[in-house]
Amino acid sequence: MAIAIGWPFSVSPLASAKTESELAQTAVAKKVIVIDPGHGGIDGGASGGGLLEKDLTLDLAKRIRSDLTQAGYQVLMTRETDTDASQLFPSKLSSRHKRDLQNRLDFIRKAQAVGALMIHMNSSNNPGDRGPIVFYFTESEAGKELAQQIQNAVNRVAGSTQRPLPRRNFFVLRHSPCATVLIEVGFLTNHDDASRLRTVVYRDRMAKAIAESAANALRETPTPPPFVKQNKTKGALEKQ
Ligand SMILES: [Zn+2]
Numbered sequence: 470m471a472i473a474i475g476w477p478f479s480v481s482p483l484a485s486a487k488t489e490s491e492l493a494q495t496a497v498a499k500k501v502i503v504i505d506p507g508h509g510g511i512d513g514g515a516s517g518g519g520l521l522e523k524d525l526t527l528d529l530a531k532r533i534r535s536d537l538t539q540a541g542y543q544v545l546m547t548r549e550t551d552t553d554a555s556q557l558f559p560s561k562l563s564s565r566h567k568r569d570l571q572n573r574l575d576f577i578r579k580a581q582a583v584g585a586l587m588i589h590m591n592s593s594n595n596p597g598d599r600g601p602i603v604f605y606f607t608e609s610e611a612g613k614e615l616a617q618q619i620q621n622a623v624n625r626v627a628g629s630t631q632r633p634l635p636r637r638n639f640f641v642l643r644h645s646p647c648a649t650v651l652i653e654v655g656f657l658t659n660h661d662d663a664s665r666l667r668t669v670v671y672r673d674r675m676a677k678a679i680a681e682s683a684a685n686a687l688r689e690t691p692t693p694p695p696f697v698k699q700n701k702t703k704g705a706l707e708k709q
Pocket residue numbers: 507508514515522589590
C-alpha cells in the first residue's frame with residue numbers, strides 16, 4: 470500500500486514573553502535525533518536464521534526511540550510501519566531505490582537534527598563474520614566521534630572489539646548535514662548474532678547501548694540551521 474506521510478512538525482511561533490531560561494529550555498526540548506530503520510515494504514533487506522532485516526531494524530528503532538525520548542530528545546523516525554521511504558515525499562526520480570535514499574536524506578535535512586542513526590542488519594558469505602559495525606562519512610569529524618562512542622557501547626554488549634569504519638560513498642552519510650552513522654547491529658548470517666537478535670533481552674540491551682551513547686555524544690551539539698532547498702530536489706520540497 471502506498472502511504473503518503475505528511476511532515477510531522479507543527480510549527481508554532483514562540484510566545485513573545487518568554488524569559489531567557491524558558492527559551493533555553495525550549496531549545497533543549499527541541500533537540501531532534503532522526504532514527505532511520507533500514508529497508509521496509511517490498512525491500513526486505515538481508516535475511517538469515519529466519520530473520521528479516523526490515524523487521525529487526527524497525528523493532529530496534531522503536532526501542533532506541535523510547536530510550537532517547539526518556540533522555541530528553543525529540544525523536545523522528547523515517548518510518549514506523551512496514552514501508553520503504555520511496556513515497557515519503559513527492560519525487561520525480563524514477564528509480565524506487567534512489568527515491569528511497571533521497572527521501573531518507575531529505576527527512577534528516579528537514580528535521581534539523583543534531584544526529585541521525587541509520588539502523589541496519591548485516592549479512593556475509595562468511596558465516597564466521599559477526600558483531601556490530603558502525604560506519605561514518607570519511608570527512609565528518611562529528612560523524613566519526615558519534616560512531617566511536619556508539620561502537621564502544623555496542624562492542625560491550627556484543628563482546629566484540631570492532632572499530633568504527635569510514636566510508637566515502639554511502640549516499641546518506643555523505644550528504645547528511647549532521648552527525649550521521651549507519652549501524653549494522655549484527656550479522657543475520659552468523660549463528661550467534663542471529664540467535665541473540667531473536668531475543669527481546671538482547672535487542673533491548675543493544676537499543677539501550679545505542680541510545681545512551683548517542684544521547685551523550687550529541688548532548689552539546691547545536692541544532693543546525695533550516696535546510697535550504699537545492700535545485701535538484703526543488704519541485705519535491707516545495708510541495709511540503
Ligand atoms: Zn541494510
